[in-house]
Amino acid sequence: MKVSGGRAVVDILVKEGVKKAFCVPGESYLGVLDALYEHPQIELISARHEGGASFMAEGYAKASGEVGVCMATRGVGAANLAIGIHTASQDSTPLVALIGQVERPFKEKEAFQEVDLVGFFRHLCKWTVEIDRVERIPELLHRAFHMARSGRPGPVVVALPHDMLEDEAEMVELPVYRSLPPQPHIEEVKQAVEMIQKAEQPVLIAGGGVIHARATPLLVEFAEAMSIPVVTAFRRYDAFPNLHSCYAGWLGFGTPAYLLEAIRDADLVVALGTRFSQVGTQDYTLLSEKTRLIHIDISPDVFGKVYAPSLAVTADTRAFLQQALQVAVPSDPARQERTKALHAKYIEFSEVKADYKEDWVDxxxxxxxxxxxxxxxxxxxxxxxxxxxxxxxxxxxxxxxxxxxxxxxxxxxxxxxxxxxxxxxxxxxxxxxxxxxxxxxxxxxxxxxxxxxxxxxxxxxxxxxxxxxxxxxxxxxxxxxxxxxxxxxxxxxxxxxxxxxxxxxxxxxxxxxxxxxxxxxxxxxxxxxxxxxxxxxxxxxxxxxxxxxxxxx
Missing domain, CATH: 3.40.50.970 (Thiamin diphosphate (ThDP)-binding fold, Pyr/PP domains)
Incomplete structure (x- = not known):
């Protein structure tokens, strides 16, 4: 049976398990909106600004662990949507943005609200694609979802020409596919654990990769086993329970001096699922050239981008921690005391006073x-x-x-x-x-x-x-x-x-x-x-x- 391009897009969304889609409605993707009318299992959240819609989709993806979906019309709507796409890129949030595009015969004529969407978004996304043939929708849209959630997650932009959404074709049924996250080599894991054990003043920095992999409980076990202080990367506070005795604090704006000193004095830093942001590294000054670094990340592209690692391990953080716990060995009492001392400093730093004011809010x-x-x-x-x-x-x-x-x-x-x-x-x-x-x-x-x-x-x-x-x-x-x-x-x-x-x-x-x-x-x-x-x-x-x-x- 032949179906329209708009119907085919929504059929793929259903197969990919999409439950919410965020948008400002636009005429250039009316075919998709019309098809959503037939699929009440996807709740369409119509926002008041495309920037708001993209933030909603990004926040939904973070909270749910699923791919967020947002939609906007060509040109002007796409430009408004860009702020949330950029946020998803820097936060490694899986997001698929469906954007209407001018009719194919009108391209490159400065048509109404025309923008080269692939070129506009290319450097903001993991992948950008314009679907110019209706029969390719299943192939390219399934790939878009796979790209968004695999490896280091991120946003993908899919441009949908208005007239293509009205074309009809018989669609090939394709399965939803997922690739398993990369597994570490056991030799690398053993080497990392041995380096941590031998270090006198190690520090572990936990990033978004821990959160994305839902690996916090495993990290708690590992930190306890190795008596290693854990620091959370910029705005990744919930990667490790802040009241745990191994928690030393967070990186970002206003990081306390005691923590920066501890990291700079560390003889080994373990970076687990973090890309070393400018803010978190205090303008890339956090580590010295003498600091040994073990960098574990799902994407090898981050290695050496900021700091050259002594050991680089391409792995999902959950997979790494599962193997590391099998070979972890207890550390000496001196390490335990240092870890407790750093946590005590964090508790002191984060203790809030009940300061009340009558003429404003303190x-x-x-x-x-x-x-x-x-x-x-x-x-x-x-x-x-x-x-x-x-x-x-x-x-x-x-x-x-x-x-x-x-x-x-x-x-x-x-x-x-x-x-x-x-x-x-x-x-x-x-x-x-x-x-x-x-x-x-x-x-x-x-x-x-x-x-x-x-x-x-x-x-x-x-x-x-x-x-x-x-x-x-x-x-x-x-x-x-x-x-x-x-x-x-x-x-x-x-x-x-x-x-x-x-x-x-x-x-x-x-x-x-x-x-x-x-x-x-x-x-x-x-x-x-x-x-x-x-x-x-x-x-x-x-x-x-x-x-x-x-x-x-």
Whole structure:
């Protein structure tokens, strides 16, 4: 039986097990939208902006462990979709983006909204392809899903010409195929374990590969067996339970001095499923040329990209840990004491004070209440911004798969990613953290959450400025502030206008009741917290900031 291209695309989505697809509808892929009408088992989430749709799909993929799917129209829609595709690329998130394209006879004539989508996205993706013949849909779309989830996962863009989706053909039935993750050679595993055992001051850095492989329990066993301190890579906090005695802290913005010193003094660093990002390596200064490095990753392409390894092992992190546990041997007592000492320093560094203020919300006190009152299996998402310094320092992630955040540093990510995560895990409490600058970039997705009844909680830290850039201005160009002051609506009232639950918190003592009311409402909720605009970072002197605020008034 002949079927249209649009029907063939959706048939493949069904076979690949897609349950949610995120989009802004567009005329250039109407054939796909029409076919989805016949397939209610795929829930179509229609967002208010393509950037929001791509963040939803990326957050959904992280939380579910499946391939996220987003869709947009040609040119303008594709450009908006790009921010989430870039995030998926830097975060190694499996994503398939289906983008409508101009009709084939009109190409290269500067047709309406025409963009060379393959060329536009090539450097952002694992693979880009334009399907120009309807009968090739099964072959190329199955391959797209395989490419997205295999090896180091990532985004794939599939361009779909409008007229091709209306063509009809008999489709060849092809199976869904998956390749097994690479297994390490036992000789490499034995060599790695022997190097770790002989090291006097080793450190293990756990990255996204641990999370993707669902290998955290195995890593806990291995760290205990080898008495090796574990550090989580940039925005991979939940790769290892933060309260475990082997946990030493995290890499990223604001990494404490004790941890950087421990890594730089290490005679051996084990990098497990991490690509060594610029932020995590402190601008690529983390390791010295003398540091011995064991690098284990699913993709050999990362080896030597930043640091040359003494031993490179191409392997899935779960497979490596399974074999390593079979040959692991206990370490000496001195190693155990060092590991415990580093954990004690982390506990001291991350201990949050219940500092309360009456004229604004003190962020220390806010995080104290967040940590005390949120369920331990809550999923946390976030935007970029200086407010995140408090979250990264004080929130202790105790369970795996409880953090969904962008290593790309994308603003506007928190709310839509929370929607995607909640749709993947409806039984979990999902809370997003945003600054006022980032929240306004995707604020319209409150309506999406209301329309699809997705009860996420958005905490908006409002200081009426682009705080991160303001901080850099004051550091590098003092008394020359430009472009960073903002004005905002009443976010709580705005939420209520959308049909969500809204709360505005002006002092710390009001936060917990607002949080409890938000959870009890059963609605998408926005909690606006008003903070001191003079305090721009977690390490800033509060007394000095208070004096500055009084003087400015």
């Amino acid at each position: 962020m220390d006190g806010l995080l104290h209440d967040v940590v005390s009152h949120l369920p331990k299996d809550s999923i946390i998402t976030n935007d970029a911004g200086n407010f995140f310094g408090w979250l990264s320092r004080y929130y202790r992630f105790e369970k795996p798969n409880t953090y969904v955040g962008p290593t790309s540093g994308a603003m506007g990510y928190g709310l839509p990613a929370a929607i995607g995560a909640k749709l993947a895990k409806p039984d979990k409490t999902v809370v997003s953290f945003s600054g006022d600058g980032g929240f306004m970039m995707t604020v319209q997705e409150i309506e999406t959450a209301v329309r699809y009844q997705v009860p996420v909680i958005s905490i908006v830290v409002n200081n009426n400025r682009y705080g991160t850039i303001r901080m850099h201005q004051e550091m590098h160009f003092p008394n020359r502030v430009v472009g960073t002051n903002l004005s905002n609506p009443d976010f709580a009232e705005l939420a209520r206008l959308f049909g969500a639950h809204g709360e505005k918190v002006k002092k710390n003592s009001d936060f917990v009741p607002a949080l409890q009311r938000s959870i009890a409402s059963g609605l998408p909720a926005v909690i606006e917290v008003v903070t001191n605009p003079e305090i721009l970072s977690v390490s800033q002197d509060k007394t000095k900031a208070r004096r500055n605020m009084v003087c400015n008034q």
